[in-house]
Amino acid sequence: MDIIVIEDLWKVYKNGIEALRGISLRVREGEVFSFLGPNGAGKTTTIKILSCILKPTKGKVTVAGYEVPKDCKKIREIVSVVPQEFQGFSDLTVRENIQYFAKLYKVNNVDDVIEELGLKEHQNKKFGELSGGLKRRVAIACGIIGNPKLIYLDEPTVGLDPKSRRSIWEIVKSLKDKGITVFLATHYLDEAEKLSDRVAVIYKGKIVKLSTPSELVDEFKKENLEEAYLELMRQLEADDQ
Numbered sequence: 001m002d003i004i005v006i007e008d009l010w011k012v013y014k015n016g017i018e019a020l021r022g023i024s025l026r027v028r029e030g031e032v033f034s035f036l037g038p039n040g041a042g043k044t045t046t047i048k049i050l051s052c053i054l055k056p057t058k059g060k061v062t063v064a065g066y067e068v069p070k071d072c073k074k075i076r077e078i079v080s081v082v083p084q085e086f087q088g089f090s091d092l093t094v095r096e097n098i099q100y101f102a103k104l105y106k107v108n109n110v111d112d113v114i115e116e117l118g119l120k121e122h123q124n125k126k127f128g129e130l131s132g133g134l135k136r137r138v139a140i141a142c143g144i145i146g147n148p149k150l151i152y153l154d155e156p157t158v159g160l161d162p163k164s165r166r167s168i169w170e171i172v173k174s175l176k177d178k179g180i181t182v183f184l185a186t187h188y189l190d191e192a193e194k195l196s197d198r199v200a201v202i203y204k205g206k207i208v209k210l211s212t213p214s215e216l217v218d219e220f221k222k223e224n225l226e227e228a229y230l231e232l233m234r235q236l237e238a239d240d241q
């Protein structure tokens with residue numbers, strides 16, 4: 001089943017910028033789907049529309065069969081967004097931050113989530129005093145506490161050291177193992193290659209590729225996704241001139 005269906009989606013901001021120019025894509029339930037593209041291509045705009053933060057200008061968007069924006073109340077119950085700039089409560093502990101979200105969602109699985117994200121030994125530390133990697137883990141903990149069917153991770157490993165990045169990768173894999181669909185916006189092609197079932201590439205508000213990482217690598221006869229992506233960008237930029 002397709003958990004996300006986007007058909008001919010447009011978003012024109014008030015200043016006239018056409019951030020999305022008729023994108024169409026489908027995300028299958030349970031897959032890790034990576035959304036790739038250069039700065040300003042439209043990734044965050046898409047995530048904001050899918051998670052009911054922004055309204056589409058035109059086009060059809062459904063999430064788990066519910067329509068955006070008409071059924072946003074229902075959609076908010078089943079999706080979760082972990083933004084790039086997650087702001088925890090600095091003076092509250094890790095546990096208190098997670099508890100806050102548990103109360104919002106009326107759930108009592110705080111201990112399970114703390115365990116799952118390897119936060120047990122850090123649960124009594126103040127959020128404001130954590131390293132970037134631990135902050136990101138708390139952000140994901142707060143994102144999964146409401147048992148979402150679908151989670152949007154917006155650049156979850158930016159600025160993290162290699163070990164912390166890998167611990168986030170393990171978390172993404174465990175979310176997939178639990179049957180949660182993961183929609184990942186990232187600039188890290190190694191990350192996308194390792195984690196994704198499929199990737200979409202957005203360029204200047206249009207989807208220019210949608211395939212598995214290995215299909216993309218084969219298509220451009222490259223060694224890895226990063227090389228294939230860079231070749232695709234070179235071709236697109238040459239076409240623009």
Ligand SMILES: Nc1ncnc2c1ncn2[C@@H]1O[C@H](COP(=O)(O)OP(=O)(O)OP(=O)(O)O)[C@@H](O)[C@H]1O
Pocket residue numbers: 013014015017018019037038039040041042043044045046
């Ligand atoms: N609130 C806004 N008002 C006007 N224009 C906006 C707004 N938000 C984004 N844009 C513009 O829309 C386009 C798409 O931006 P978006 O943030 O979706 O890109 P992105 O792919 O997420 O980029 P990045 O990789 O830098 O996060 C850009 O040209 C951006 O300047």
